[in-house]
Amino acid sequence: MTTTEIPAADGKGLVKIGQPLLRREDEPILRGEARFTDDVPIPGALYMEVLRSSHAHARIRSIDTDAARTSPGVVAVYTGADLAGEWVGQIPVLIAPDPAPLLAPRWGPIATDKVNYVGEPVAVVVAETRARAADALEAIVVDYDVLPAVVSPEDACTDRVVIHDELGTNKAYTWEVVITPESVDAAFADAAYTVKQRHIQQRCLPAPMETRAVCAVPDPMGGGGFTLYSSTQMAHLLRTLLAMTVGVPEQKLRVIAPNVGGGFGSKLQTYPEESLCLALARRLKRPVRWVEDRSECGVAMIHGRGQVQDIELAADSDGKITAVRVHLLGDLGAHCKLFTPGIPVIGGPFYHGCYDVPAFAITITSVYTNLPPTDAYRGAGRPEATYAIERAVDGLAAEMNMDPAEIRRRNFIPPFENGHQTVCMVPFDSGNYEPALDQALELAGYEQLRKEQADRRASGSTKHLGVGIASYVEVCGYAPSRMMAAGGGKFSLWGTSVVRFLPTGKIVVTTGSHPHGQGHETSWAQIVSDRLGVPYEDVEVLHSDTAIAPYGVLTGGSRSLSVEGAALSVTCDKVIAKAKTLAAHLLEAAEGDLEFNDGSFNVKGTPSRALPITGLAHTAAFDAHLLPEGMEPNLSAETTWDPPNFTFPFGTHIAVVEVDEETGAVALVKFVAVDDCGNQLNPVIVEGQVHGGLVQGIGQALFELAAYDDDGNPLSPTLADYLVPSAAEVPSFTLGSTVTPSPSNPLGTKGVGESGAIGSAPAVINAVVDALAPLGVTNVIMPASPMTVWRTIQAARAAAPNAKENGR
Amino acid sequence: MISAAFDYVSARSVDEAVSALTEHGDDAKLLAGGHSLIPLMKLRLASPSVLVDVGRLRDLSYVRDTGDEIAIGALTRYRDLEINDRLQADLPIVAHVAGLIGDPQVRHRGTIGGSLAHGDAASDMPAVVLALDGTLVARGPRGERTIPAAEFFCGFLETALAPDEMLTEIRLPKATGAGWSYQKFRRRALDWAIVGVAAVRNGRTGVALVNMGSTPIRASAVERALASGSSIADAARLAADGTEPPSDLNADPEYRRHLAEVLVRRALEEADGAVTAQR
Numbered sequence A: 001m002t003t004t005e006i007p008a009a010d011g012k013g014l015v016k017i018g019q020p021l022l023r024r025e026d027e028p029i030l031r032g033e034a035r036f037t038d039d040v041p042i043p044g045a046l047y048m049e050v051l052r053s054s055h056a057h058a059r060i061r062s063i064d065t066d067a068a069r070t071s072p073g074v075v076a077v078y079t080g081a082d083l084a085g086e087w088v089g090q091i092p093v094l095i096a097p098d099p100a101p102l103l104a105p106r107w108g109p110i111a112t113d114k115v116n117y118v119g120e121p122v123a124v125v126v127a128e129t130r131a132r133a134a135d136a137l138e139a140i141v142v143d144y145d146v147l148p149a150v151v152s153p154e155d156a157c158t159d160r161v162v163i164h165d166e167l168g169t170n171k172a173y174t175w176e177v178v179i180t181p182e183s184v185d186a187a188f189a190d191a192a193y194t195v196k197q198r199h200i201q202q203r204c205l206p207a208p209m210e211t212r213a214v215c216a217v218p219d220p221m222g223g224g225g226f227t228l229y230s231s232t233q234m235a236h237l238l239r240t241l242l243a244m245t246v247g248v249p250e251q252k253l254r255v256i257a258p259n260v261g262g263g264f265g266s267k268l269q270t271y272p273e274e275s276l277c278l279a280l281a282r283r284l285k286r287p288v289r290w291v292e293d294r295s296e297c298g299v300a301m302i303h304g305r306g307q308v309q310d311i312e313l314a315a316d317s318d319g320k321i322t323a324v325r326v327h328l329l330g331d332l333g334a335h336c337k338l339f340t341p342g343i344p345v346i347g348g349p350f351y352h353g354c355y356d357v358p359a360f361a362i363t364i365t366s367v368y369t370n371l372p373p374t375d376a377y378r379g380a381g382r383p384e385a386t387y388a389i390e391r392a393v394d395g396l397a398a399e400m401n402m403d404p405a406e407i408r409r410r411n412f413i414p415p416f417e418n419g420h421q422t423v424c425m426v427p428f429d430s431g432n433y434e435p436a437l438d439q440a441l442e443l444a445g446y447e448q449l450r451k452e453q454a455d456r457r458a459s460g461s462t463k464h465l466g467v468g469i470a471s472y473v474e475v476c477g478y479a480p481s482r483m484m485a486a487g488g489g490k491f492s493l494w495g496t497s498v499v500r501f502l503p504t505g506k507i508v509v510t511t512g513s514h515p516h517g518q519g520h521e522t523s524w525a526q527i528v529s530d531r532l533g534v535p536y537e538d539v540e541v542l543h544s545d546t547a548i549a550p551y552g553v554l555t556g557g558s559r560s561l562s563v564e565g566a567a568l569s570v571t572c573d574k575v576i577a578k579a580k581t582l583a584a585h586l587l588e589a590a591e592g593d594l595e596f597n598d599g600s601f602n603v604k605g606t607p608s609r610a611l612p613i614t615g616l617a618h619t620a621a622f623d624a625h626l627l628p629e630g631m632e633p634n635l636s637a638e639t640t641w642d643p644p645n646f647t648f649p650f651g652t653h654i655a656v657v658e659v660d661e662e663t664g665a666v667a668l669v670k671f672v673a674v675d676d677c678g679n680q681l682n683p684v685i686v687e688g689q690v691h692g693g694l695v696q697g698i699g700q701a702l703f704e705l706a707a708y709d710d711d712g713n714p715l716s717p718t719l720a721d722y723l724v725p726s727a728a729e730v731p732s733f734t735l736g737s738t739v740t741p742s743p744s745n746p747l748g749t750k751g752v753g754e755s756g757a758i759g760s761a762p763a764v765i766n767a768v769v770d771a772l773a774p775l776g777v778t779n780v781i782m783p784a785s786p787m788t789v790w791r792t793i794q795a796a797r798a799a800a801p802n803a804k805e806n807g808r
Numbered sequence B: 001m002i003s004a005a006f007d008y009v010s011a012r013s014v015d016e017a018v019s020a021l022t023e024h025g026d027d028a029k030l031l032a033g034g035h036s037l038i039p040l041m042k043l044r045l046a047s048p049s050v051l052v053d054v055g056r057l058r059d060l061s062y063v064r065d066t067g068d069e070i071a072i073g074a075l076t077r078y079r080d081l082e083i084n085d086r087l088q089a090d091l092p093i094v095a096h097v098a099g100l101i102g103d104p105q106v107r108h109r110g111t112i113g114g115s116l117a118h119g120d121a122a123s124d125m126p127a128v129v130l131a132l133d134g135t136l137v138a139r140g141p142r143g144e145r146t147i148p149a150a151e152f153f154c155g156f157l158e159t160a161l162a163p164d165e166m167l168t169e170i171r172l173p174k175a176t177g178a179g180w181s182y183q184k185f186r187r188r189a190l191d192w193a194i195v196g197v198a199a200v201r202n203g204r205t206g207v208a209l210v211n212m213g214s215t216p217i218r219a220s221a222v223e224r225a226l227a228s229g230s231s232i233a234d235a236a237r238l239a240a241d242g243t244e245p246p247s248d249l250n251a252d253p254e255y256r257r258h259l260a261e262v263l264v265r266r267a268l269e270e271a272d273g274a275v276t277a278q279r
Helices: A026-031 A130-137 A153-158 A181-190 A235-246 A272-284 A294-300 A342-350 A382-400 A404-411 A433-444 A446-459 A481-486 A520-532 A560-587 A613-622 A683-702 A755-775 A786-799 B014-027 B037-042 B078-082 B085-090 B092-098 B104-109 B112-118 B124-131 B220-227 B232-236 B253-278
Strands: A046-052 A058-064 A074-079 A121-127 A141-146 A171-179 A193-201 A213-218 A226-230 A253-256 A288-291 A307-315 A321-333 A359-368 A463-473 A495-501 A507-511 A539-542 A594-597 A600-603 A606-612 A636-641 A650-660 A666-676 A734-737 B007-010 B028-031 B050-053 B063-065 B069-073 B135-140 B143-148 B153-155 B166-173 B179-185 B195-202 B204-210
Touching: A046 A130, A046 A272, A046 A294, A058 A121, A074 A130, A074 A272, A121 A130, A121 A272, A153 A307, A153 A321, A153 A359, A171 A181, A171 A342, A181 A307, A181 A321, A181 A359, A193 A382, A213 A272, A226 A235, A226 A272, A235 A253, A235 A272, A272 A288, A307 A382, A321 A342, A321 A382, A342 A359, A342 A382, A382 A404, A382 A463, A382 A755, A404 A433, A404 A463, A433 A446, A433 A463, A433 A650, A433 A666, A433 A734, A446 A463, A463 A755, A495 A520, A495 A560, A495 A613, A507 A520, A507 A560, A520 A539, A520 A560, A560 A594, A560 A600, A560 A606, A560 A613, A560 A636, A600 A613, A606 A613, A650 A755, A666 A683, A666 A755, A683 A734, A683 A755, A755 A786, A786 B253, B014 B028, B014 B050, B014 B135, B014 B166, B028 B037, B063 B085, B069 B085, B078 B092, B078 B104, B085 B092, B092 B124, B092 B179, B092 B195, B112 B124, B112 B166, B124 B179, B124 B195, B124 B204, B179 B253, B195 B253, B204 B220, B204 B253, B220 B232, B220 B253, B232 B253
Parallel strands: A046 A288, A226 A253, A321 A359, A507 A539, A666 A734, B007 B050, B028 B050
Antiparallel strands: A046 A121, A058 A141, A074 A121, A171 A359, A193 A307, A213 A226, A213 A288, A307 A321, A463 A650, A495 A507, A495 A636, A594 A600, A600 A606, A650 A666, B063 B069, B069 B166, B135 B143, B135 B166, B179 B195, B195 B204
């Protein structure tokens, strides 16, 4: 689609669901006019800078802050011990591996006696300017008693060094799902083919374009409350958690997330700096602000991924998968943040992918290490699961010398429109996996690519062509409270929305979602324009301010449209129902005789006698004496919506790479993504989400690694060393889609925020391995950097000097 | 990412810059495009107490034909090199490489003199100037002197410039119609080279390496082998001779040595191909 040709509203200013629309929030952002947290002018604000641990594991013997205290412009210097009295509770864990017991260490916003990762806060300086605070930070001297660091999760398992004395072990939990163990064992015993692979999900930095920023402001009117600005994905939940941990009563705290420049899950969190700014504003009775350095962001923010995956497949002689067995080792980092222990568990039931697998077993052990905590990062558990199963399925295809498209076709769960209970008892909503594969193969020119590959191989070229397929199914729409609780959720997250008709016929929508790049202002206005038949430009969407918006738990897990957007759709229905009662009353007709089209009610067959809903809104507000007996004035409604089920998007991605045998360089020459996110509200936003997700997954596959040395020192905290791909590193994407509506919500949508990041990494690595198969290569670890690929080729040559050139 | 405090002097002439350097000695640093110095300062890896800004000396931004040579003002920005007609005709490798450095923002700010004076082994321009056998012109309190490129890069981020000297001009012999190649091996378009190779075949063959040691270096063994009639493939095998390549996340020394060999071979083949194609 050419975005320059996207039409706007029709002649009446109406837009429809499904219509491509440019995002209304983009122009101020692109012009540089949009304000982010650190741009918000706060007169009299003090600046906080945080001194962070330079050791991965150490006891704090003493901290000398004398020189810093007398440094010019410094207002206060605090250590963890100085602030111990500020905290009334610990940040809770919101998804636990139920029912397995979770061993979780105590931790606070700032270390007191011990540090457990490089980057953990140990002291803060508050000064009149940021530069003064940064200068004073250098004057603080911390005397550490350095302890041996636990950097790898395998090492953590040995308990050679136990990080948290009070736990007595580094193991946080072991969680198992075994569906009829005897059937798994029997399947492996009877298998015609088996595959056994180990995969490493390297740690990734979320690296949002806007780093975090916080500003805590005491109520300038003297009401005793606080306003906290934060670059967060969860204004309301942040308020609740800060109330519980810093002790500011929840009703006295207003949290505002202004424009937020990306999060990818990293801002789905309660961070030390939020607690610190709030506590210091309370203590110093002045606004306190902080902004994260880019290089600070790599150590002070959660990391993504961090797993070691052992996966085994059993298959019969036709290539039908008969069992999947997985052992997962999760690297939680130094302690549990909100969702840390739950991330491996969320992915757990998805290790059979989109395949009909009769026997399944997974064991997840998660451990603490002396690295920053891991937590939700675009896909949160599902990219990891998809990677393992899609690599293993390719391994099975190679084992059987079968086309990787064919092996998938043979194993897909058959189409279903209204529910499929998986082997893990997960109630998939709707799915039809083969058409997405077919479309992807078609768009990629798969047959032609295989011919080119064969020709290339025959020519003896050192530039190897590889084609990689990945099919996926994932879970979105986090909300259904009963299912969340059954899955280990320690909180509920429903959708909320309020629609208020103003007397002039304009509409204000408030929503519980917290957009940070998703385009909700456009999408929510689009839903209202379509449902109520009012001009798109007449709908204002407000959000992300706890004083304005209804409680919305968080924006993440691709949940907004299918939960918060669905709540808005339900609210629109309520508004229409009330307006219809009023219209029937004014038209002296029966409600059943009325129809509602493009924003007007009329008696069926009598289009000339029409009452526009905007006029009814005016009547309901200012001519309330005309309302039927018992009807409340104003045309407004609100909804808190708890959906019946999750949603389960799916699709197939195909990567085409060229690998330079001499240098190990991988060039991504083509990428096809066919995603089914159910009904599409706005195809422009769907494409944008897919593009971003693809680059993120390609980043994990080829570029990104949060590297640490053996002592737990970060080797890639800056963007010079942590390689986030740009547009120059990826080809122009070829996108397709199929549409399988979800029965889980009234919009029939599934969610598309993470799909791109889920299918892309395994597609790319499958392509790299496919390219190098003639050289005897069977696996390449992520990121497939040139050096890694080159070494893998050298190792394969050494292992099999006469590797046959036999294609796959 | 907040630099330590510093004083700022805006120089209105080279003489003013040199006298500021003379006055403040080692505590002063020249600021040109700022794309090497400012990041170091923000990370507090460099904390000069005085910055002498020469970025406004527009009279040091030029590309001049001086007969056998092209003279380039030290404060000429990469973008101006990239689009310069004179360079495209007589020293196309310089225009081409200028267009490969960093991203458009960097190319519109960064200067050739700033890059050379910084002396980073991972930068592109030093290798090009080495391969071309250029000459650098410096001005100090005792006047002007010229330094052959081969003698300019002394150690890690260290050049032959004295603390009170300023690089003012780069003189490069014309290579009109010569075969040339620049191989920049990197993972992303905006990155520094993991290994880079500049090759110019113009009667003699000049080959220089990027990021293969603590300084920008000549691949002298390769040059000698070619001069004594070795094939390209044989000469390329000597690419890493005498080098002590660094180790980082992208490459360890063994891989860098391997890359140097592959890239020198490709550079020489491309340089030959270019000559052949022109004939």
